[in-house]
Amino acid sequence: MSDVIAKDDLLRLVDQWLAEGKRVLGPVKAGDGVILYAPLAASSQLVLEGFVHAANSIKEAVFPRSETIYTYKFNGHEIELSDVDPDSTQCIVIGARPCDAASLPVLDHLFNWDYKDKFYNARRAATTVVTVACSEYDDNCFCTSVGLGPAAEQGSDAMLLKAPDGWYEVRAVTDKGTALFNGKTTPAPEIKVPISDGPAKKFDTVDIETFLKNNYESDAWRDITMRCLGCGACAYNCPTCHCFDIVDEGDAAGGRRVKNWDSCQFGQFTVHASGHNPRAVQAQRQRQRIQHKFRIYPEKFGAILCTGCGTCTRNCPVSLGVLNTLEAIAAVARGSIEVK
Amino acid sequence: MSDATGFEPKIVAYVCNWCTYLGADLAGTNRLEYPPNVRIVRLPCTGRIDFNLLIKTFEMGADAVIVSGCHPGDCHYTAGNYHARRRWTMFRELLDTLGFEMDRIHFAWISAAEGKKFQQFITETTEKTRALGPYTAYREICEASR
Amino acid sequence: MIDQLRQTCRKLLEEGAVKVVIGYGQDKPSMMPHPVFITKPEECDRLVWNDLCFANLAAYITRKEIKALGKPAVIVKGCDERALVVLEQESQFTRDGIYVIGVACTSLPASGVGNPRAAKCASCAVRTPRYADVTIGEAAVGSSAVGSSSCSTADAEFAQLDEFMKKTPAERFAYWKAELSRCVKCYACREVCPMCYCNRCIVDKNRPTAIDTSATIKGNLAWHIARAFHQAGRCVGCDECTRACPAGINLRLLNQSLAKSVERAFAYKAGMDKETPPVIGSYSLEDKENFIQ
Known part of the structure; x- marks a missing residue:
């Protein structure tokens, strides 16, 4: 038993959500042809097909690049603090890839661990994620290597599967997803969209974890990551990277305290007030990123901090990213690359 | 002073310590009256005036910015104003490409003896800015970033 | 051409003239060519050269991780070499502290959408590096102002x-x-x-x-x-x-x-001429402007 929706009806539905005042986030063509997840103004901007993955991720729906957490004002010698209410505007993410959606349950651990982040949780509760199962993939995709796949349902509230003749099969995954498409779909018992196998498995996470445990000080880090330039193109566009910085922005009258994205790849990230930097060279920063994703986070929360979307590799100006680093690590682990 | 809408332009003038600031001083001692819309910030030399200050000034709500220092040949540090001249030539191009309202950014050479020129320049700039109205485009950006 | 490039690098490393070659490699065909750091002569076969070699390797010269490797040889295109000229003018390295391997752009990248080099290559005036210790290859003929028949290089740029x-x-x-x-x-x-x-x-x-x-x-x-x-x-x-x-x-x-x-x-x-003083650190009494009152 399948339920389907015609693409035109889907787009009309998107416009209806917008008319209801909901925030709708989806892949759009920006600037010089780059596909990015961005807030939609109309369904006509939405690009559902014809690309493998957007150049960024959907994490902005729950964890914006910059978020005010409170404001302050100076009144003579007094300081007046004002809370900022968490944003619980209803938000629908449409056209996400399963590897994007899968990051949300992973992020939930972090934002509800020792401290429950009310800003994250409010946005998370107000967000409904509609994914499109992948029918194509490229050399940078490796979802199957981290236990996901082209139609993995983790984090999705509903999933669309592209059927012939301008139809989408709609699979509701959660109650939110069911409610979203309730009464909008047509039963079509004859349509059953086959699911692609996805990219071939490229490494084994158990092998990687073993390597990471035993090779913290290995020279392999230096050799593999020598070309890393230390930008945040990988981390900022990663669906699971979640580091942030807290800064005050204001003037003599007052200002705001903001939570901004930050990246472990920046040289300034770990600089102490004393001037000492425990991660003094880029190799140590790359090691941190990989160790965090494939050993530290799994040990702490039982989930890998990577969904195999390949966005880091696609964005990396020097073709590094998680995949190429892990493949190089796997080669070292197999002994096929000699460490200098 | 104010027009029908009550708009009073906010203007910040970055001036050098040796010429324009003294020019302003001279205007004062000569009791030359000029509009109070201008806030004067004194720096050692026009060569010291960082372009980031201009951007910060607009961010903090200025409607126009003035940069003023010694005439060519008169720099207390010999060449600070020559360096500044080059820098502003390039910087103006960048701002123009970015679509800044260029009639809100003013440059002048005003010497310590030119109290009268200082008065006239401030008066003219204030009137021009008043006619332009508030720098809405920039304020919108700052508003959207709160 | 690639053989000549690899040979040059191998010789430099064998003779100990440099400690590391900063060049382009491609670990697998699906990857874009990316920077590699070759420290052993036998690894020179990892070097590649094609018109997807975008990265400007001059960026590595000033990095402490790379400096720690010892004297480098750096592979540069004509456009990248302009960056070396500026860095040298700004005293970021001494010319005898690095070895410059120039590669001439022998083929022109296909213009069109998605090729980030197309825009700059179309009006390139430095297809052959000018200050290199050795230059490999010969620049494509009819180099400058490709694709524009009537306008000069500067206009096209x-x-x-x-x-x-x-x-x-x-x-x-x-x-x-x-x-x-x-x-x-x-x-x-x-x-x-x-x-x-x-x-x-x-x-x-x-x-x-x-x-x-x-x-x-x-x-x-x-x-x-x-x-x-x-x-x-x-x-x-x-x-x-x-x-x-x-x-x-x-x-x-x-x-x-x-x-x-x-x-x-x-x-x-x-970055065009080493001898001309950098514009931002110098001035002329004759500088013209039309905006200062």
Whole structure:
């Protein structure tokens, strides 16, 4: 038993959500042809097909690049603090890839661990994620290597599967997803969209974890990551990277305290007030990123901090990213690359 | 002073310590009256005036910015104003490409003896800015970033 | 050509003339060519050369991780070499402290959408490096101003900018507002840039904060003004920032606006001539302007 929706009806539905005042986030063509997840103004901007993955991720729906957490004002010698209410505007993410959606349950651990982040949780509760199962993939995709796949349902509230003749099969995954498409779909018992196998498995996470445990000080880090330039193109566009910085922005009258994205790849990230930097060279920063994703986070929360979307590799100006680093690590682990 | 809408332009003038600031001083001692819309910030030399200050000034709500220092040949540090001249030539191009309202950014050479020129320049700039109205485009950006 | 390149590098390493070769490699066919650091003669076969070798390797010369390897040989295209010229003028290295292997651009990259080199290559005037210790290959014939029959190189170079400047200031401001709203401040533009070698960038300074670190439109505009203007008279137009930007922001346009003003006002082009004093650190009594009252 399948339920389907015609693409035109889907787009009309998107416009209806917008008319209801909901925030709708989806892949759009920006600037010089780059596909990015961005807030939609109309369904006509939405690009559902014809690309493998957007150049960024959907994490902005729950964890914006910059978020005010409170404001302050100076009144003579007094300081007046004002809370900022968490944003619980209803938000629908449409056209996400399963590897994007899968990051949300992973992020939930972090934002509800020792401290429950009310800003994250409010946005998370107000967000409904509609994914499109992948029918194509490229050399940078490796979802199957981290236990996901082209139609993995983790984090999705509903999933669309592209059927012939301008139809989408709609699979509701959660109650939110069911409610979203309730009464909008047509039963079509004859349509059953086959699911692609996805990219071939490229490494084994158990092998990687073993390597990471035993090779913290290995020279392999230096050799593999020598070309890393230390930008945040990988981390900022990663669906699971979640580091942030807290800064005050204001003037003599007052200002705001903001939570901004930050990246472990920046040289300034770990600089102490004393001037000492425990991660003094880029190799140590790359090691941190990989160790965090494939050993530290799994040990702490039982989930890998990577969904195999390949966005880091696609964005990396020097073709590094998680995949190429892990493949190089796997080669070292197999002994096929000699460490200098 | 104010027009029908009550708009009073906010203007910040970055001036050098040796010429324009003294020019302003001279205007004062000569009791030359000029509009109070201008806030004067004194720096050692026009060569010291960082372009980031201009951007910060607009961010903090200025409607126009003035940069003023010694005439060519008169720099207390010999060449600070020559360096500044080059820098502003390039910087103006960048701002123009970015679509800044260029009639809100003013440059002048005003010497310590030119109290009268200082008065006239401030008066003219204030009137021009008043006619332009508030720098809405920039304020919108700052508003959207709160 | 690739054999000659590998041979040259092998010889340099064997003789101990350099400790490391900074070149391009390609670990697997699906990858873009990327920077590699060859320290052993037998590894020189990892080197590749093709017209997808975008990265400007001059960016590595000033990095402490690379400096720690010892004297480098760096492979540069003519455009990348301009960056070396500027870095040398700014005393970031001594010429006898590095070995420069120039490669001439033998083929022209296909123009068109998706090829980040097309824009700069079309008006390139330095297909053959000029200051290299050794130059490999010969530049393609009919090098400069490819694809434009009537206009001169300079006009072709700034064609995109000239077209953009036909818009009204309000339209331009709106354009940048939209472009820069996509910036997340990952600083890829800064990190790939050979000229951005400051130990601590102004945007990372917080006592006091000159530029908001938030990726709001206000903070982004201030950042991109600072990034572009700190390159004034220094940017060699390698376009690496534009290629690296994940959000596809047209940073080339900002760099060009400065390059054009520097060229028109001071007859200066960054990295073209070692002997001409850098435009930003010098002045002339004859400098003309028409905006100071």
